[in-house]
Amino acid sequence: xxxxxxxxxxxxxxxxxxxxxxxxxxxxxxxxxxxxxxxxxxxxxxxxxxxxxxxxxxxxxxxxxxxxxxxxxxxxxxxxxxxxxxxxxxxxxxxxxxxxxxxxxxxxxxxxxxxxxxxxxxxxxxxxxxxxxxxxxxxxxxxxxxxxxxxxxxxxxxxxxxxxxxxxxxxxxxxxxxxxxxxxxxxxxxxxxxxxxxxxxxxxxxxxxxxxxxxxxxxxxxxxxxxxxxxxxxxxxxxxxxxxxxxxxxxxxxxxxxxxxxxxxxxxxxxxxxxxxxxxxxxxxxxxxxxxxxxxxxxxxxxxxxxxxxxxxxxxxxxxxxxxxxxxxxxxxxxxxxxxxxxxxxxxxxxxxxxxxxxxxxxxxxxxxxxxxxxxxxxxxxxxxxxxxxxxxxxxxxxxxxxxxxxxxxxxxxxxxxxxxxxxxxxxxxxxxxxxxxxxxxxxxxxxxxxxxxxxxxxxxxxxxxxxxxxxxxxxxxxxxxxxxxxxxxxxxxxxxxxxxx
Numbered sequence: 223x224x225x226x227x228x229x230x231x232x233x234x235x236x237x238x239x240x241x242x243x244x245x246x247x248x249x250x251x252x253x254x255x256x257x258x259x260x261x262x263x264x265x266x267x268x269x270x271x272x273x274x275x276x277x278x279x280x281x282x283x284x285x286x287x288x289x290x291x292x293x294x295x296x297x298x299x300x301x302x303x304x305x306x307x308x309x310x311x312x313x314x315x316x317x318x319x320x321x322x323x324x325x326x327x328x329x330x331x332x333x334x335x336x337x338x339x340x341x342x343x344x345x346x347x348x349x350x351x352x353x354x355x356x357x358x359x360x361x362x363x364x365x366x367x368x369x370x371x372x373x374x375x376x377x378x379x380x381x382x383x384x385x386x387x388x389x390x391x392x393x394x395x396x397x398x399x400x401x402x403x404x405x406x407x408x409x410x411x412x413x414x415x416x417x418x419x420x421x422x423x424x425x426x427x428x429x430x431x432x433x434x435x436x437x438x439x440x441x442x443x444x445x446x447x448x449x450x451x452x453x454x455x456x457x458x459x460x461x462x463x464x465x466x467x468x469x470x471x472x473x474x475x476x477x478x479x480x481x482x483x484x485x486x487x488x489x490x491x492x493x494x495x496x497x498x499x500x501x502x503x504x505x506x507x508x509x510x511x512x513x514x515x516x517x518x519x520x521x522x523x524x525x526x527x528x529x530x531x532x533x534x535x536x537x538x539x540x541x542x543x544x545x546x547x548x549x550x551x552x553x554x555x556x557x558x559x560x561x562x563x564x565x566x567x568x569x570x571x572x573x574x575x576x577x578x579x580x581x582x583x584x585x586x587x588x589x590x591x592x593x594x595x596x597x598x599x600x601x602x603x604x605x606x607x608x609x610x611x612x613x614x615x616x617x618x619x620x621x622x623x624x625x626x627x628x629x630x631x632x633x634x635x636x637x638x639x640x641x642x643x644x645x646x647x648x649x650x651x652x653x654x655x656x657x658x659x660x661x662x663x664x665x666x667x668x669x670x671x672x673x674x675x676x677x678x679x680x681x682x683x684x685x686x687x688x689x690x691x692x693x694x695x696x697x698x699x700x701x702x703x704x705x706x707x708x709x710x711x712x713x714x715x716x717x718x719x720x721x722x723x724x
Contacts, residue, residue, distance in 0.1 A: 250366075260360035272379075277326035277544070278389040280451045281349075284324055287446045289339050289347040292439075295409040297339040297347070298402075298424070299324055299443065300417035301332040304369075318416050319545075319639040320443040325351055326388055328545040331378055333369070334395060336420055340405060351388060354395040355381045399423050411439040444646035447638055449660035454638060455694060457546035458662055461505070462692050462703045464540040465548035468496045469707060472510075472536055473721045476556050479512070485528030486510045489536060497540040505539035505547025506641045516553070516686025517670040519631055532556045533564055535688055539641065549641055549664050550704055551690030558718045563681045565711050567669050570603040571687045572710055574667035578633055582657060582665070582693060582700045589663070590653040593633035594618070596667040601625050609678050628671060628678075634664040637692055657695045662703070666690030 250256075289297065301321040304312040317332040324337050334354060339347040354370055356378040357363040368374040385392040393401065402423050410424055414436050428436065450458070471492040479485035490510040497504050511521040512528040516535035528534065534554045541547035553568060555561075560568055574596040581587055581595035601617045604610040604625070616622035636643040636652075643662075644652065668688035671678050692703040708717040 256362060259365045263359050272383045272386045274389060275326050275387050277453050278387070280453050281324065281326060281389065283451065284446070285339065285347070285349055288324070288442060291442060292339075292341075292347075292409075292411060293345055294341045295411055296341065296402075296405050297439070298410065298412040298420065299337050300413060300420045301327075301335040302416045303333050303419070316545075318413065319447070320413055320440075322545055322639055323443075323447055324349075325390065327384075328543070330375070334417065334419075336395075336398065336417070337390075338398070338402070341408065349390055350401070351384065351390045351392045352395045352398045353381060353384050353392055355379070355384075411436055413440055413443060441646045441648070444644055445648070445651055448636060448644045448647060448651070449658065450638060450662050450694075451660070454546060455660070455662065457542050457544045458548065458637065458692070458694075459703055461501070461540055461542045461546050462548040462550065463706075464497065464501050464542070465538065465550045466704070466707045467500065468493045468538065468540050469536065469550065469552055470721055471496045472534075473554065473718050476534070476554060476558070476718065477722065479528040479534070479556055480530045483527055484525045486512050486515070486524045486526050486534075489528075489534060490524040493536065493538050497538075500540075502541045502543045502545065505541040505549065509535065509537035509551075511535045511537075511686065512556070514673045514684035514686070516688075517672045517684070518686075519670070528556055530557050531561065533560075533568075533685065533687065535686055537688065537690065545639055547637075547641060548692055548704070549637055549666075549690065550692065550707060551666055551668075551688045552707065552709075552714070553687045553689060554714065554718065558722070559715055560711055564685060564687075566607075567671075567682065567685050567687050568689075568711050570600060571667055571669055571689050573603070574599040574633075575665055575689050575691065575709070578665045578667060579691075579693065579700065579702065582695070586656050588654055588656055592657075592663075592665065596633040596665070597625050597629055600629055600667060600669060604628065607679075609682075611677065627675075628669055629667065630670070631666075631668070633667050634690075634693075636661065636663045638662060657700070659695050659697050661695040662692065664690055664692055 299320050301317040304315055307313050315330060315333050317328055321337060322328040336352045338350050338352065340350065341347055356372065357370065363371050365371060365373045370378065372378065381392040381394055406425065412421060412424060414421060472489050475488055475492045479488055482488045490508045493508055494504055507522060508524065509521055510524040511518065512526060512534045513532040515521050515526055516533060534556050535551065536554070537551040539547045539549040555564060577599040578592045578596040582592050598614065598618050601610060601614045605614050610617055610624065612622060612624055617624040666688055668686070670686045671682040671684065673684040675683055689709060694701045694703055708714050
């Protein structure tokens, strides 16, 4: 077969790299074609729903939680833009969580959007959402623009429709540059690292002091989401309920796993496909770990065979279209019954889960104390089994921490738009803050005895168990949002039997 020999001179083309992806096809450029494409379309109404979003009424309070810290300052929060995977292929777009929280938007129409808060004479701020609206069918964008064109990405809503959906003032994206220039003399804070083009509109490179202030702005945008409003709690509840249904699909296929060369993958697909069919998909990549694979914290291969006497650890969460998700872990006996040693480990983990929940229910409980309660319970169990090489006090102390050999991770994290929500919050606001109404977090203790761990009895080696629930703090106490998902060993065995008998 003949092969053309390339020269470096050929590759040193004057065509910019950014334009070369278009070389794979030829776009029609003639005026006749543009005129032809602008004609013959029926006048149909937009298919976009124009009723106000339920979240719209909660946006003013969210805005106030941010703007009150910045009187007289312009605040810029971009949605973000497409990120290239390879060549001209982009990853699926997901707007920045701060943008979603401030606008209620979280769909595929958001790339390159931004919300800007302009300071007003009375000390308040005017929120303006900038959005790329639908182009007319007489424009080249309609048929030739793969970023916004209706032929490529579907019909886009108008600025008027977005205004109705969100209750916000909405301007076309094309107005953003001029309107930012009009307030260039005012102090500006921007969420950096999200959209370089929008940062460029702000002018000269930021000083180190400005960047530090912008970092504080980013931390505020992240930390303010720690207290969920009623609408957010409702969305998380629905995501947890959907996660429950997805877990049932995993239970349903358990008997098939040992007969499949990629049994873990079969469990993963059972969860993921149901989440996609009945929601927005997964809140994060599912962990489906059988046997000794469950002792790897962030196992992600999900491709190993499964033995009939294995435990299967599923750490997964379904996501709503609002982008709020659940995060639940259950550990199932593939056979439908725990062995005696598996049950002993499993019961210890459930006990730690209950101990953490009980600690959270104590008024004034600090977030870190939830973890402390779970780890202490597990240390006491390991001491009873003769596994702990020291006292319980030493094993859980900062100086000792031997328990981290078998429980290496934290017992939970805040949950919301991000699976590890509010992760930028300072230590004194996250770990050292008393639990307050509106906080949603996970409780997920585990025990992990690696196959090569010679400090534990042989019968424990290769067993990994995690049991994770989602918890809401209310005015009257803590509520286990995932209470309906069976958790005790007896309840899990009964659940498996019930689901597989249907």
